[in-house]
Amino acid sequence: MKKVLILGSGALKIGEAGEFDYSGSQAIKALKEEKIFTILVNPNIATVQTSADLADKVYFLPVTPYFVEQIIKKEAPDGIFLSFGGQTALNCGVALYKSGVLKKYGVSILGSPISAIILSEDRAKFATHLKKINQPIPPNYPVVSVKEALKKAKLIGYPVMSRAAYTLGGLHSGIAHNDIELKKLVDSALVFAPQVLIEKYLYHYKELEYEIVRDKYDNCLVVCNMENMDPMGIHTGESIVVAPSQTLTNFEFHTLRNASIEIVRSLGIVGECNVQFALNPNPNGEIEYYVIELNARLSRSSALASKATGYPLAYVAAKLALGKGLTEIKNQVTKVTQSCFEPALDYIVTKIPRWDLEKFKGAVEEIGSSMKSVGEVMSIGRSFEESLQKAVRMLDIGVEGPTDNHLFSSKEEVLQFIKKPTPRRIFALAAAFRYDIRVEELYKISGIDPWFLHRIKYIVDLERSVVKDPDFPIQKNLLLILKQAGFSDKKIGSLTKHTELQVRSMRKKFGITPSVFQIDTLAGEVPAATNYLYLTYHGSHHDVLPAGKKGIIVLGSGPYRIGSSVEFDWSCVYTARHLKKYGKTSIVLNCNPETVSTDYDMSDRLYFDEITFERVADIYEFEHPSHVIVSVGGQTPNNIAKYIHAYGIPILGTKPKDIDRAEDRKKFSALLDRLGIKQPRWDSFTDDKSALAFATAVEYPVLIRPSYVLSGAAMNICYNEYELKFYLKKAVDISRENPVIISKFITNAREIEFDGVAQNGMLKAYVICNHIEHAGVHSGDATIVYPAERVRYFSGKKMIEIAGELSSALAISGPLNIQFMVKDNNVYVIELNLRSSRTFPFISKVTGINFAELAVDAFFCKAKTIDIPYPDYVAVKSPQFSFARLEGADPVLRVEMSSTGEAACFGNTAEEAYLKALMSTGFFLQKKAALITIGGTENKIRFAEPVWRLKNLGFTLYATHNTHAFLKSKGINTKLVSKVYEMKRPNVVDLIEGKKVSLVFNINKPEGEPEQLIKKEKTDGFMIRRAAIDNNIALLTDLNASRLLVNALDKYKVEDLEIKSWDEYI
């Protein structure tokens, strides 16, 4: 084996996120150690695995059978890894195997046999297999039609579970209580999957997972078992999960362990595998369990298990796939034991998913058997209370613990939120205990094991005992008990009417400070050389000595969410690693198990803990490092920077007072005025009257947003007074202390991304990229092009000038990102961020200059000035959306960000790169037929020419009434389809559902469809967009992007897209 091809998972999406950057990166490292030439296919440019120091060759191309075949043809690898890139890689690999491509080119599949993978992915065959080896499965039937589904459901009896085969994260699966619900589920599942399984719904069974590794010598072990706090019925990716299991006896634990090992052996797995079980909490007889699912690949759960135990699962799995035995692989974490053992934990891990459902207009809040969460946090503690409260804070949703969210107005509402699972359930449970609802009753309605409920009750009771007796100073003993139960200083302060800092100094006076403990995989049995740490109040010693002045703390990104994702992990990783160059000890703090920054070998020290002021101060006071870096982990560390600074902790890079001058809108605006730099007119308002007067003065449209913004939260464009009034009312609900900002919205303006690094106020290097979409589409959802072909020389020069002025005025040292807007040769500054931006990995990879490292150089005043030459290639970054998973969400581009990931590809032209990037995010044309619905005359005129070209390309075109008539007047014939409200069938939705088209252009009037949000009515536009998403049909809603796509289709057929690796471009 000399050359191995690794398939990545592509853009981050719901159900397939950062965990595969972790697994792929570890696999590449494992291969490189064996001196194997590695080739990676992954268009996810923000990942660590696609960086220069990992794979020998990287292809930023779609992970689809066509492109992978071309790469195989070109590279002639000996082997291929399918299990490190999630379901995307696995599906692609299976397709290549089935079509005979792998055989044709002599590529062997490394790791588990493909037959086992195929068997485990086919629910019916897998069920038969399990029956053969006497492993119980829930009564179930595979069906391929709705009719059959209804018949089988009758046989099993409602409620039943409907699951789609071959999909990620339980997409289109659900529980049906009657024929109508089942029909809806099966209908939608059959769109995506050829087969659906109807099975017994295991009501309130416990859900457990086992992570297993096996080598080719048949050594097999369980690295971790995990217990879902939420019972069966909620996808494991949506559940609160603890490791190890808490409520299982030895007999139960090991019966399931044995079962998982038997299954893994029977399939001949070589590498990693995950088995999920349902366990009846009140069985007839000794034990009653069912096998629910098996993933013959690295998964979200295996990433969690890896971080929870300190066992590098992906690394080990890669070695096993190469034919190594478990006894031949050294334990990379302890350095003293080996990989053939089962970790013993002396702590409890809690994972909570991070949802962002409020970011999606219209999305249904209820969670269930398919994934909706966009990220997760993992916390480590020595009691469940400590671990749970930490985890809730790690979510970074502005709460201090499960008792901190007073979302419910009545007992009835609380009970409703417990019965119906939503992201708010954990808060509802705490609230229920405040209403004195009993554990038994909550168990009955939630199915959450009383063990967990009692612990939550303990937290609530403890809090109430403090509330009853708000004496301060608190008794030392009570304070310790509160800290051991996971209460933050801030929370204790709010209970006792004191500030966070008062509580902090009080507890320090009492000597109540957390202990630094190692994750050593051995529960302390052997002294381990591990640098993997957490803090706990259940200790009286530290496992390690402080790092001292050489140490520098690097704050990570926290959970992935809309607007903060793998790109910040990339910056964090390369910042931490580059500190070595300056002889520093990197100390990374992060709490996200999907990240590479939390890998054992990415930093000198890793704290898997909260990114809060309290925790940073705790670590600072223990480690005595020289500085903290707050500018590479995105918004989370940025938000606590001022508290860290105020506490006297030195921050590396741009001075906090200058950061404040950039972040405080008023100060920044004044600075721009002083420097004579243009900005859209804006002001802040606390009352409606002056806000409305301002809007009238600057003329609509205006942009409204609250003071603090992450990913455009609650940002909206208002085209008239009616809309502004509506959003003003809403904004006040969001935040009372902070005023509302209103700025003039400039229509049809270009938006430009300017990223760079400055040192002591001198700009050392920069990159300019332009958005394809006009201003008004969030930069995280925009299509971004490098080089900025659409920026004229004059404007570009102006931007560089402005960046230089701002760098100098704010004495910037480190990363900076400016968002510019250009209209009629006027250059406006929208905002300046003094931190590494979302585009940092993109600009680093498309230029070949690592900007994260350059920023570190700037911190130490060693950055060289780099003049980046204009490239002879183009790179395009496209957003990845996950609307298909979010029932009810409106898939339209807005000022609020809603993409979950991104993909970027190279090409000789923007069109070539764009087509590749779009295909990387799931775009494909099954046939040449498109639906066109365009709102607004200007849009119609501007899109008429592209439509004409589509026609010439041989597309069959369908259009709704107005569009049809307009195009006809321009001499372009389209087939007329009626809108839904016209009550004629077949209508436009029928057309989409019948798969008559494979491309939908739905371009709004500039003023959009605000009435939908205001009146909560479903418009035709919404129904068209939703139908396209639900039927897996390509949808474009932006005019400029649509034009670019048509140009690309005009210029390129798939065969014309060049198969070139990264190093062949730059």
Place this chain on the structure above:
Amino acid sequence: MINPILEFQNGIIFKGKSFGYEGFTSGEIAFATGMTGYPESLTDPSYKGQILVLTYPIIGNYGVQDLSSWESSHIQISGLIVSIYNETPSHHKSIYLLAEWLEREKIPALEISDTRLITQTIRDKGSSLVRIIINDNNIPRFHDPNEDNLVALVSSKKVLTEGQGKKHIVLIDCGIKENIRREFLKRDVKLTTVPWDFDIFSEMKSFDGLFISNGPGDPKIVSQTIETVKKALQKKVPTFGICLGNQILALAAGGDTYKLKFGHRGQNQPCYEVGTRRCYITTQNHGFAVGRIPKGFSPWFINANDGTNEGIKHDSLPFFSVQFHPEACPGPMDTLWLFDYFLKAL
């Protein structure tokens, strides 16, 4: 009146909170790293005379089930140390709280937050004598259980024959874990359990195999059992031993044993089978180990972490034994095949 403490012989003191029987005790301290199976561990006679620290920090989660899940008829440890005792267990088969059980069986138990520090102390300084003091009226002296014949304390007092199988196995009970007997009986044998000092070869007519059980303490104390096994070897009776049984077989065959610094107690100990690529995850509970391998025997299993011997096998005759616990309970059941292996040798 003082707070409850755990005191090491060298004077190190850990303050705790009592949650078991309000009495004093002393013994040898040991830690176990298994994350589940506390009822099994507490009733394991091999722990006789020991004060056990469980490294998993939350204990008591599923209460205590009935006797059928115990490894002997009562709690064997002298005292228990945990980080957090959970008093709100949840399990359909739980019949008492762990605290109630400890109270009933008169076993002192302490909650001491930093059990990791206790573990590290044992790991670094070696096993030690300790005492649990609940109040200063009752301060026990440090007592070394290894000076006692612990086996005599836990071994059965009479002969018991069970099962109707064709093969007849005599089992020397040095403090047997119930699951060994369950595993034998599952395999349809006739099983005669005899006390540790029973003179088998004078009292019994014929049988097919001899089994030497696990048990507590220093193997060299049970010279009578060693003598019995010597006879069995001379008579070429197929012999299988587990844990203490492994050490007794080694001593009977002319090998030697020694005391480990702090023993192996957990459910995750990897042992590889010599001459193969196979490695098994095993449950272990031993403070002594086989050092010199007896003549005619070879190492059978080796601990993959520290290289200590985990089993011996005679080069030509059916004599073999393992240091780990194939019967599990608690722990992985990966080496249950050893029972079949023994039956095949009969």
